[in-house]
Amino acid sequence: MMKINKIIRINSWLIILCAFIISCSDEFTFLAPHSQRNVDNFYQTKVDFETALNGVYDALQSGGAYGNQSDVATGGTGGYWMMTEMRSDNTDQGGDVTGLAAAVAELNEFAETPLSEYTLGAWVGSYQGVARANTLITRITSADLDNAFKNQVIGEALFVRSLFYYNLAMLFGNIPMPLEEILETNPKQTQLSESQILTQLVTDLTDAAAKMSGTQSKAGQATKWSALTLLGRVQLHLGNKTEAASALNQVITSGNFSLLNNYSDLWGPSNENGNESIFEIQFVAGGLGEGSGFTNSFSPSADLQTGEGGGRNRPTTDMVDAYESGDLRFKVSMDTMYVLNGDTSYQRHIKKYESNPFANFDADNNFIVFRYADVLLMAAEALGEGAQAYTYINQIRTRAGLSNISSSSPGSFGDNLLQERRVELAFENHRWYDLLRFGTAVSTMNAHFAGQGFSITVTDNGLIFPIPQREIDLGLTQNPGY
């Protein structure tokens, strides 16, 4: 009898035990992340949206966009400088092109395939920025926050998104253009032409300029003027010169910007976010992962600064010849040799981003996307040949220590303007888009390659890059010629 009691006691204890555990088990397996924020509880407060907006800007730093191709050995991804400066006649990868450098040289030689890792890097990096902006815009639109705050945030996000789309349209041509957060893993994608994209950008940038403040609350923040500058550029590409002039004129007459006295004052960590700067990607060294790598990438020797010297993005002889004698910008922008321990070595290299980094690929140098000199030259382009245009151009030439030009100077207005843009804005990722806009990309590049002894012929197909193969595999249509 006692035995049976005992059994019953044990059994009932077991039943209670099991019931207890099972009743708790729902909670037991609902575990939220500890160390990462998640979408379920973010995007609520002003602070959330401010940090998310920083996240949008952060995409600009990526190696696929305005950042730099970092150390290839650790998985660098390419960047706009590869896709624009190296694509153009400004720079190349030098003669020693095997191994990993060969994939870089492909971009220079119009030899990349849809499998190029660098074009993939630019594609993915740019769309990541687009998507961050889209998520932010979608989420804040339905958030219960004051309108002034919402407008400023939406305006900045629209500007950054437009900047990505501008680059994407220029580089890849026919591309999808989502404008909202995507929750589907296989969304329907429609490819829009370059001009359709640019037309949408006119709408977005006009909207952004209207929503944004004209003054920065912190360095690096996009303003109404950033949006108008990009709007001016986009209008120029669309051939809408009047509209371009109007947008750019607002920037010029705002009084917020001026040319610095010395061209050399534009560069280096101590000269960041100056009066000439309209939009500048921010980098800070110090092991935070926020430094830039241009100085290491572009340096011809590992011994000139901390870390390695990648020898990338080398100015061509063409580029050297483009400078008039006495141009103060030459020695500031580049050099053809360097001296180490008393030994002189000859290798052309960019100097605009030189500094001594905190660590390898971790330097302070910002990257200027738009500055006032560009606005003046674009305004000249929008206005067309005339007194006002020459005034703008000559402001820049004067600073460079060069004599004025006028309608009586040799060469056409367009050629002279393009030449001025080339040397003034050298290595700032403008040259390739200028060649495209001025319609001289094919002829310029063919002349350039012929001059360098390369048997490379560029056709219209080479004016846009192949869409990365992975996107083709996921349903997009490839650009012609690839």
Place this chain on the structure above:
Amino acid sequence: MKKIRFITIIINLLFAVLCAQGTVEGKITDESGLPISGANVYLKNSDIGSISDSDGNYKLNSLPQGELFLVVDFIGYEKSENIVIISSDEIRTINVILTTSVLSGQEVVVVGYGTLQRREVTGSISRISDLALREARTLGFEEALQGNVSGVDVQEYSGEPGAAPNIRIRGAGSISAGNEPLYVVDGFPISKNLGLQGSLFRRRAAFKPPSSNPLAVISPDDIESIEILKDASAAAIYGSRGANGVVIITTKRAGKTGVPVIKFSSYSGSQTVSNKASMMNAEEIIAYTKDARNNNYLQTYDPTNSASANYNASYNPNDNTGRPSGGNYRIPEKYINWDGTDTDWLDLIFTDAPVSNNTFSISNGTENFGYAISGGYFDQSGLIKNSSFKRYNASTRINGKFKERLGYGLNLNTVFTKNSRVPANAPYFGRPPGIVYSAMVHSPVIKPYNSDGTINQLDGQSYLGNGTTSASNPLAIIEGIKEELNNHRSYGNIYADINIIPGLTFKSSAGLDLNNYMGSFYRSNSLLYRTSKSGDPYAQSSSGSSFNWLWENTVNYKTTFSNVHNLSMLAGYTAQKEIVEISSLVARIFPDDQVSTISGGTVTEGDGTKEEWSLASILGRLNYNYDYKYLLTLAVRSDRSSRFGKNNQTGIFPSFSAAWRIHEESFMKSLDMVSELKIRASYGVTGNFQIPNYGSIGLLGQGLYPSGDNTDPAIYPQTFSNADLGWETTIQTNFGSDFALFEDRIYGSFDTYNSDTEDLLLFVGVPASTGFTTALKNIGKVNNKGLEFNLTSRNLSGELSWSTDFNYSTNKNEVIELGGNNEPIYSRGSAGVRHVTRVGDAVGSYYGYVVDGVYQNQSEIDSAPTDILAKAPRPGDFRFKDINGDGIINTDDRTVTGSYNPDYIWGITNRLKYKNFDFSIFFQGVEGREILNLTARHMKNGEANFNSYDVLNNRWVSESDPGDGQTPRADRSTGTHGNNNRPSSYQVEDGSYLRLKNLTIGYTLPSSIPEKYAESIRVFFTARNLATWTDYIGFNPEVSLQSQNMLTQGEDYGAYPLSVSLVFGLNVTF
């Protein structure tokens, strides 16, 4: 039988108070009365034992009093168990006649949450004999499985001391959730969480050192048996974790000996490098480099043609007279004026490395209480200086009984491992650079040391100018990198079981696994990266800890009715949770190398994360058989896991299996030839939960964005949300048979299976315009099917005995569906996209162009399809295949060029015994595995940018001197000519091999010699990996750099080679 047992217990109790010792002696014969020598005679669950002499006589001294189980075991005979009751100082004579049957079917097999007799098993379970474990003499038990068990592919992809081998049971069903089996040690699932070791910043994932093996904490000497649950019916009791098979490890515990048994085992020896790659010597690399420069110069500038604009009247193939300045046309100065230096860099980096192991155990047990304590020290140096692995372990196992009904026990293991590592699994340009690869590419003309004896880093390192590529001096890497990973792990459980009514037992077990890693890394100022002239010091300190608890409650009921219906039932509830915390700190700016911890520099980065997962399960199993003739097993488990989406957290995993022991039927009795025949069939569903802890939740990434000199926090989306994320399900059917023939002289088993893994947890490629490149979804299907075959043959018995074990298994892995439109998954490995996962091929197949021979003359080139990737091919360049036959060779002509999955694997062991000598020889092989040899990109490419494999001595030179027909010409700028170095079948090499894995010779001292000092003494010699036969030109035909990533498996991009080890050892039982 039962009665006897009852009586013996009574007698045992009567004598329990006495403390005396007895002796058992006797003679062992076969059925015909012939003596059997060399038979193992021992007390069950103890270490008391001896071996019969040439007359078949044996003697066991100093036996405890009471009921003893005397076991006599000899290959080819049925194990004999005899109950002996020893009273005070008694000498008993027990003669044993062994029958030639080894297959009584009553051996105990450990299955999940219980045990079965072998004859009751209906699923596919392999058991690894402790013999094979003992012979292996390795750091970990995993290697003992290699080639010894059918259906188990052990991949020893790195020879770095402490590296974790991969284990794949019946192929890999999963693409991105893990493919590692579940490991269960004494009932406690031990996690093989490789992520806990933390990660080093700034090191590309592909070039990380192999993970230190978390399972190295299990000392092979402590293992009693390993069971491998291969089919779904066996593994289904582990439900959501069973899809990759289950490895059940049972450790040794106390026997009822009454007196302490002390055992000591020790071995030590030396290791040398296995299968060293063959590189060029100085004269060969000079000739090859000149050839490559000359061919490039001749093709690009046409300097020997007087009509050419670049005519060079003084062209000389041996110097640079008149050549243009471009490095790729010029011969390095050190090759033109060679000073006779001919350094063998591989000889410099490898040293003979000692290995030793010492274990000690003591155990004792009585009727109501037993203990076993063991400890060990394992010390292995690596082939490369500064790499080593040390293990210190101690275990305690206690079991006891209280008032008959209540049993209790404790298992506790504490292990400390110390792993010193060197960067060897990386290419020469990795950060840090790979030592082996750097040594391979280094030109023999460079002196390793400066005249003052310091390491030569400044004389250009390997960089000879003129378009050669640089690498760091491997000796400087060895000295300049310090990396240590220490692991302290304590795991174990306490349990109690109570017998409620006869046959019904309730058991509750609580287990704990505490695992702590502490890692440190220092890259010193002294190491110069390739051509750098100053160091880049960097230190990291990281720690990872996990706290894993498990509570299991099970009820077992076992009964027999009407004498023929045998029934056992199991029901249980378990809950488990793991909390993992990882943190790391990074420091830079070290003024010197005197302090190598982060305190010597300035802390610049830090990181800390905490994650957890939990699992709650209900399980049940029913085993029924009719007179051990018709057998049936049903099992089901329901798991709830935190890792899955809120809508889909519960999975149910049923299984069913049946067996028929045909030889028990009366109609079979007349068939003498067949002594056992059992057929089995099973069907079951298992799952896989090896995915990220928060894979279903849309996570946000965190970074910074600067403003001027400040930085502000930045948050952005990082992963897609998927509240429906669920299990990956594997459905497996298995048909098998166990058989024995000719009075058990030949026995074995045969299995065939078909396994479909569905709803794969796949990081599916998504359009980049979504902001993500991948999303984790349940999509797609992978099939594995295969055959397994085990055979043991007892060829000779008697004074000279000889037995042979053979096993063979084949598995075919095939992707069936990938979801959506079945778009292939192209995977970027260490050097671009060279892998594809597509329907109809194996997961992670190699992908590229196919080399279709070498062009012999210009007319062959002219008539070949236009190759848009080869701008200017010449004779001697590769002809690539026009796969789609459209007359043009472009990216559409890439196809599958091989895979890491072998066609079949096999192993054969021969064991011989003669008098006191024992001998075993074990061959193991893999057929049809291909390796993606990425080192060929640099060292077999014809460019001669640095030292190369000596296969290039057989390169194409001219139509009349075409070399071996598979090697292209030398050409420094092949990229702009024939483009021979594109991803192609040229870099895919045959990784098949045959290996003399283990050779052991042992000698047991005649019992008269050790008597005074010890019970038994055996000395042995073992050679591991003594010889490898393979066509693979690299070191290790099993290499796989990114071993955990199925999508990019099989890469060789520099790896730590395997070693040949020769050891001498000693086993003593006191």
